[in-house]
Amino acid sequence: MGVEHASPAMIFIMIVLAIPLFYFIKRAQAGRKFFVRRIAGIDAINQAIGRAAELGRPISFCTGLTVVSPTLYAVLGVLFHVTRRSALYKNRLIVPQNTPEVMAIAESVMKDAYRIEGRSHEFDPSSIVFLSEEQFAFASGYMGMIHREKVASAFLFGYFAAESLILAEAGQQVGALQVAASVSPEQVPFFITACDYTLIGEELFAAAAYLTKEPIQMGSLFAQDRAKIVIFGLIMLGVGVATAKTLWLQVSWIDIDSILRAPWETLFSSVMSLWGRA
Amino acid sequence: MNFRQRLIAIATFLGGIYFFLEFVLPEKLPEVLGGFEFGKYHNEVSNGFIAVGAVAFALGLINLLYVHGSKIVFGRKGALNSAALLLSLFAMMYLTLNEWITSEKFNAAAGELRDLAAFSRQIKTDAESKRLLEIPTADRIKILITSLDSKITEVQVTLDNAPKDTPAIVSDEATAALAATNIEVANIKSALENDTTFADLPVLEKLAASLITLASGRQKIDALNYKVSLGKAAYDFVYEGLFIPLGSAMFALLGFYIISAGYRAFRVKSAESALMMIAAVIVMLGQIPFYSYISEDLPEMRLWLLQVPSAAAFRAIKFGAAVAGLYMAIRMWFSIESVSFGNDSAGKTGGSE
Numbered sequence: 212m213g214v215e216h217a218s219p220a221m222i223f224i225m226i227v228l229a230i231p232l233f234y235f236i237k238r239a240q241a242g243r244k245f246f247v248r249r250i251a252g253i254d255a256i257n258q259a260i261g262r263a264a265e266l267g268r269p270i271s272f273c274t275g276l277t278v279v280s281p282t283l284y285a286v287l288g289v290l291f292h293v294t295r296r297s298a299l300y301k302n303r304l305i306v307p308q309n310t311p312e313v314m315a316i317a318e319s320v321m322k323d324a325y326r327i328e329g330r331s332h333e334f335d336p337s338s339i340v341f342l343s344e345e346q347f348a349f350a351s352g353y354m355g356m357i358h359r360e361k362v363a364s365a366f367l368f369g370y371f372a373a374e375s376l377i378l379a380e381a382g383q384q385v386g387a388l389q390v391a392a393s394v395s396p397e398q399v400p401f402f403i404t405a406c407d408y409t410l411i412g413e414e415l416f417a418a419a420a421y422l423t424k425e426p427i428q429m430g431s432l433f434a435q436d437r438a439k440i441v442i443f444g445l446i447m448l449g450v451g452v453a454t455a456k457t458l459w460l461q462v463s464w465i466d467i468d469s470i471l472r473a474p475w476e477t478l479f480s481s482v483m484s485l486w487g488r489a
Numbered sequence: 490m491n492f493r494q495r496l497i498a499i500a501t502f503l504g505g506i507y508f509f510l511e512f513v514l515p516e517k518l519p520e521v522l523g524g525f526e527f528g529k530y531h532n533e534v535s536n537g538f539i540a541v542g543a544v545a546f547a548l549g550l551i552n553l554l555y556v557h558g559s560k561i562v563f564g565r566k567g568a569l570n571s572a573a574l575l576l577s578l579f580a581m582m583y584l585t586l587n588e589w590i591t592s593e594k595f596n597a598a599a600g601e602l603r604d605l606a607a608f609s610r611q612i613k614t615d616a617e618s619k620r621l622l623e624i625p626t627a628d629r630i631k632i633l634i635t636s637l638d639s640k641i642t643e644v645q646v647t648l649d650n651a652p653k654d655t656p657a658i659v660s661d662e663a664t665a666a667l668a669a670t671n672i673e674v675a676n677i678k679s680a681l682e683n684d685t686t687f688a689d690l691p692v693l694e695k696l697a698a699s700l701i702t703l704a705s706g707r708q709k710i711d712a713l714n715y716k717v718s719l720g721k722a723a724y725d726f727v728y729e730g731l732f733i734p735l736g737s738a739m740f741a742l743l744g745f746y747i748i749s750a751g752y753r754a755f756r757v758k759s760a761e762s763a764l765m766m767i768a769a770v771i772v773m774l775g776q777i778p779f780y781s782y783i784s785e786d787l788p789e790m791r792l793w794l795l796q797v798p799s800a801a802a803f804r805a806i807k808f809g810a811a812v813a814g815l816y817m818a819i820r821m822w823f824s825i826e827s828v829s830f831g832n833d834s835a836g837k838t839g840g841s842e
Binding site: 216217221222225228229232236280281282284285308310311312314315336337339340341344345346347348350351359373374376377379380394396399400401403404405411412413415416417427431434435438439442474475476479483 | 512513514515516519521522542545546547548549550552553555556559567732735736739740742743746747749750751753754802803805806807808809810812813814815816817818819820821825
């Protein structure tokens with residue numbers, strides 16, 4: 212069942228989860244070093260860029276069906292890094308697009324990457340190609356482009372649906388080194404079978420931090436790991452309470468579920484009654 | 490942060506705070522807190538965002554024109570393909586616009602008859618309530634009849650030009666409605682000649698009813714006329730005859746790709762791939778109808794694999810991505826993210842060493 216309005220408990224949990232983000236970003240900015248485990252798929256990004264430079268063939272970076280969302284911003288972090296490296300090695304980078312809004316944002320990020328490398332004049336806006344908003348028209352456009360350009364490396368980062376395997380197989384057919392990352396678990400198996408490296412779920416969000424070692428991203432990554440530990444603890448607590456409830460039926464347990472789901476009206480009436488008593 | 494970045498940060502924060510409050514606040518605050526309904530204008534705000542998105546669509550069009558137009562102008566490799574793409578783009582745009590304009594025209598034509606029906610009813614209501622009006626009832630009826638005369642002629646022409654294969658039920662309904670309208674108009678005209686105050690008000694209700702039926706009949710015949718027109722034939726050929734089958738063909742490719750990807754995936758090269766292969770074989774065998782020849786337990790095993798280990802992995806991925814998404818969203822909201830791209834400080838990080 213969807214949630215249209217948050218309950219007070221949900222807001223409390225959101226605030227509790229948000230605090231570590233600001234705390235760890237501050238600590239990272241103050242110079243604290245955070246450890247990130249080695250992720251083979253992210254290491255392969257630089258390898259793929261290097262391969263394209265050696266072969267003198269283009270690189271493709273596809274954001275799939277990603278719309279303007281947190282996932283897009285995670286993808287843009289990687290695009291920024293790939294563009295900088297491509298600018299440095301004078302690789303041709305092709306960015307096929309499915310959504311006009313994303314195209315405009317991607318273009319801005321790429322321009323910035325070229326500027327920071329001091330090669331603004333080398334940026335070619337026609338490297339960002341709008342193919343189609345239609346899912347399979349986009350897939351066919353992508354296939355054609357990959358075959359014509361004979362890309363050396365292909366990155367598939369973002370949200371993908373049924374077209375994921377079509378895109379990944381196109382790269383496979385031209386012998387491209389492919390790195391894919393998707394937050395959609397349904398598409399992960401397709402990428403694992405057709406790509407050389409696959410980042411699963413949140414690894415996509417960790418990629419930019421891993422590549423750039425930028426304090427904000429590192430702090431955020433560290434905070435999200437801590438938040439997951441808290442959530443894991445809550446899940447274990449829930450499992451424990453649910454099990455205990457079935458084992459000791461005679462004990463009157465606090466109904467945590469009702470507290471979490473209690474609507475605003477309950478909170479207001481409780482506050483009002485307390486106010487009245489005072 | 491320069492002026493442009495600051496402006497974007499402020500707009501992002503304000504947009505974010507609106508949607509945040511819309512989600513966290515109750516639909517209506519209690520009366521003691523003013524009873525304010527925060528989400529009262531949510532539809533309008535959402536429509537505003539949709540409008541901005543629609544404007545952004547023009548960016549896609551401009552990009553296509555720029556990328557492919559430059560190829561054609563400078564005669565680069567693939568110029569012929571680019572010309573075909575732009576030609577198809579403009580042809581599809583023309584056909585879709587034609588489809589939209591025509592349907593709007595038909596709706597407007599039927600809408601005029603419905604408006605006249607509403608006018609007829611209004612005259613009756615006003616006359617019954619004996620309201621003092623600037624224009625007397627008889628004069629209002631004359632205006633109605635004058636407007637109707639030209640409309641009736643239009644409908645007659647539409648009926649005469651109806652396609653040959655128009656279903657009898659449609660043409661009969663429209664013809665009967667037209668005849669009924671003509672009768673009521675004739676009745677009103679004769680009543681107006683004999684009675685300048687016009688007392689026969691129920692005839693106006695009858696006229697309104699026949700006009701409503703006539704509007705529906707006209708709309709149906711117009712739609713049939715359009716169906717056999719060249720514009721519709723061209724649109725159907727391009728959209729239903731080319732675009733949809735081509736999309737289906739692309740989707741069908743998936744079947745073949747799954748075989749080749751499956752072949753690569755199921756080569757046992759390590760302990761993990763062996764485990765994956767065993768799981769896949771159980772799931773596939775549990776799915777087929779003659780599993781009972783192998784083992785009666787296969788469907789049960791398949792279900793367990795999907796509902797326990799697979800579902801657990803799915804949830805873990807989704808949980809991780811959701812938490813990461815939440816943090817990314819907060820960074821976007823407070824524009825903490827903007828320093829990652831575009832800011833010169835990014836050049837001092839490990840990005841390109």
